[in-house]
Amino acid sequence: MAYLSLQDVTYSYAKNNMIVDAVNFDVEKGKFHSLLGKSGCGKTTLLKLAAGLFTPNKGCILFQGEEIKPSEKIGFVFQAPTLLEWKTVVDNVLLPVSLKRKVTREQVERAESLLESMGLTHLKQEYPTRLSGGQQSRVSIARALIGSPSLLYMDEPFSALDAITREELQDDLLHLCEVHQMTVLFVTHDISEAVYLSDNIAVMDKGSIIKHFSVNLPDRHSTDFRYSGQFSQLCLEIRTAISGGQR
CATH class of the missing domain: 3.40.50.300 (P-loop containing nucleotide triphosphate hydrolases)
Structure with a gap:
């Protein structure tokens, strides 16, 4: 199958x-x-x-x-990053979780780990408008991976x-x-x-x-x-x- x-x-x-x-x-x-x-x-x-x-x-x-x-x-990465400008980078990564339930400490740690793997730890509290196009794409991929698809x-x-x-x-x-x-x-x-x-x-x-x-x-x-x-x-x-x- x-x-x-x-x-x-x-x-x-x-x-x-x-x-x-x-x-x-x-x-x-x-x-x-x-x-x-x-x-x-x-x-x-x-x-x-x-x-x-x-x-x-x-x-x-x-x-x-x-x-x-x-x-x-299942994770989905769209053509445009579609990040929320009023949320920080780490909160954008956690968005799929926060829309369904209260975010746990473990999930925050996972989001931070994904950002670290993308080389974005130093930007986790920044907002999307402060990021380059490549950095925004990395955040959108991290967001798609937050649920361990x-x-x-x-x-x-x-x-x-x-x-x-x-x-x-x-x-x-x-x-x-x-x-x-x-x-x-x-x-x-x-x-x-x-x-x-x-x-x-x-x-x-x-x-x-x-x-x-x-x-x-x-x-x-x-x-x-x-x-x-x-x-x-x-x-x-x-x-x-x-x-x-x-x-």
């Missing part, structure tokens, strides 16, 4: 506006999976369906064999950042995934980002998954790998698949 399984999932906003078209897709536990494609191909809608934020018109989505629904086992959904979380900050956050994310043994479903339109981060890549076009790629290359989480011939060749193969748009 797949850890997360999308079975014949179809979704449309209107009768003649198909966004996701009969998608079958399995997510393996402990792996980093990316949905890759041009803008408007349906990848963000599919991500929200997979997270239980949308309900499919047809088909089903199973998480550990049961119908998916939002829970503390086993499955993390991410919707182009680094798209607005400069190239160097983006690479640093990619490495931070991979480290967190290893430490917390998380399964990730990640949306991006950046081919090199998908290749660097992912174990598996699903290419989408017009609401369907048209091709799958496995990234089984040595030392693929190193700076040198980003500039290797193997990396470039795989990026080219994926670029060709996206351009072709053939099922």
Whole structure:
């Protein structure tokens, strides 16, 4: 049984506006999976369906064999950090907890530990407007991890950042995934980002998954790998698949 399984999932906003078209897709536990494609191909809608934020018109989505629904086992990082400007950094991280129950000392300690792992301990009492874009993204990731999720959904979380900050956050994310043994479903339109981060890549076009790629290359989480011939060749193969748009 797949850890997360999308079975014949179809979704449309209107009768003649198909966004996701009969998608079958399995997510393996402990792996980093990316949905890759041009803008408007349906990848963000599919991500929200997979997270239980949308309900499919047809088909089903199973998480550990049961119908998916939002829970503390699931974390979600949106494209924009969406931090509350009137709350401190640590209070923003604790927001998912404080909305449901009184925050405990243990949860505060966990939030502080997550901020430490992100290199943000010195900013925990600052407000979001005092942070850079990269720092805000780190806070949003820490917030998604406060409930110790086993499955993390991410919707182009680094798209607005400069190239160097983006690479640093990619490495931070991979480290967190290893430490917390998380399964990730990640949306991006950046081919090199998908290749660097992912174990598996699903290419989408017009609401369907048209091709799958496995990234089984040595030392693929190193700076040198980003500039290797193997990396470039795989990026080219994926670029060709996206351009072709053939099922």
